[in-house]
Amino acid sequence: MKGERKKKIRLGLGWVAAASLALAAMAAILRQEPDPLALWREGIAAQVGARARKEWGAAPAVEGTGSLGSPRMITVHHSGGGVFSALDELAASLAIKGIQETHMSVKGWDDIGYHYIVDPAGRVWEGRHLDRIGAHAGSRQLNTGNIGLLLLGNFDLQEPPPYQLARLGILLDKLRQLFDISSAEVYTHNAVRTREGLGPTACPGRHVSEWLQKRRNKK
Numbered sequence: 547m548k549g550e551r552k553k554k555i556r557l558g559l560g561w562v563a564a565a566s567l568a569l570a571a572m573a574a575i576l577r578q579e580p581d582p583l584a585l586w587r588e589g590i591a592a593q594v595g596a597r598a599r600k601e602w603g604a605a606p607a608v609e610g611t612g613s614l615g616s617p618r619m620i621t622v623h624h625s626g627g628g629v630f631s632a633l634d635e636l637a638a639s640l641a642i643k644g645i646q647e648t649h650m651s652v653k654g655w656d657d658i659g660y661h662y663i664v665d666p667a668g669r670v671w672e673g674r675h676l677d678r679i680g681a682h683a684g685s686r687q688l689n690t691g692n693i694g695l696l697l698l699g700n701f702d703l704q705e706p707p708p709y710q711l712a713r714l715g716i717l718l719d720k721l722r723q724l725f726d727i728s729s730a731e732v733y734t735h736n737a738v739r740t741r742e743g744l745g746p747t748a749c750p751g752r753h754v755s756e757w758l759q760k761r762r763n764k765k
């Protein structure tokens with residue numbers, strides 16, 4: 547009698563275990579498993595402290611952009627045009643949105659050309675996803691493995707605000723550390739074009755170029 551009761555309890559527990567296994571399997575089927583690429587993108591954005599694309603109202607990128615390849619160098623740009631020194635978030639997000647619109651609608655690119663944007667207040671914003679090849683340096687070959695950073699402003703016309711430069715420095719160090727990029731592989735847009743025998747550009751303006759040169763000499 548005692549034995550039979552034990553057996554019944556054991557059977558009862560077996561049923562509970564089988565039911566919970568079945569429920570877990572059903573939940574896994576119903577649940578959307580996290581996309582590994584989306585997780586990687588979120589992780590990198592978090593590590594460099596970048597605001598998500600949705601925060602500047604990014605339009606979705608056109609599908610099918612090629613891969614960046616292994617990051618091997620970084621190129622710094624400025625937006626050029628007029629002076630831009632607004633410190634509020636809304637002005638920065640609208641400026642980034644405007645750049646994306648120009649790149650997609652006028653130039654016919656898949657997305658904004660740069661991977662990260664640093665605004666005058668020192669905020670970093672996520673541009674094109676880092677796993678996709680950018681459109682910023684001057685040729686497909688030059689964009690391969692090349693992380694494109696944009697500073698909002700025209701640094702021939704204005705001095706870069708200290709917060710913006712400080713944040714650029716932190717971003718450069720973080721990206722170099724994450725992808726094992728040497729300080730010699732951080733370029734101004736003009737320097738990288740010259741290296742490839744492409745025509746010169748004023749980008750990223752003399753003040754930022756001087757700052758980057760000084761920084762490179764110190765390291």
Ligand SMILES: [Zn+2]
Pocket residue numbers: 622623624682735747749750
């Ligand atoms: Zn440039």
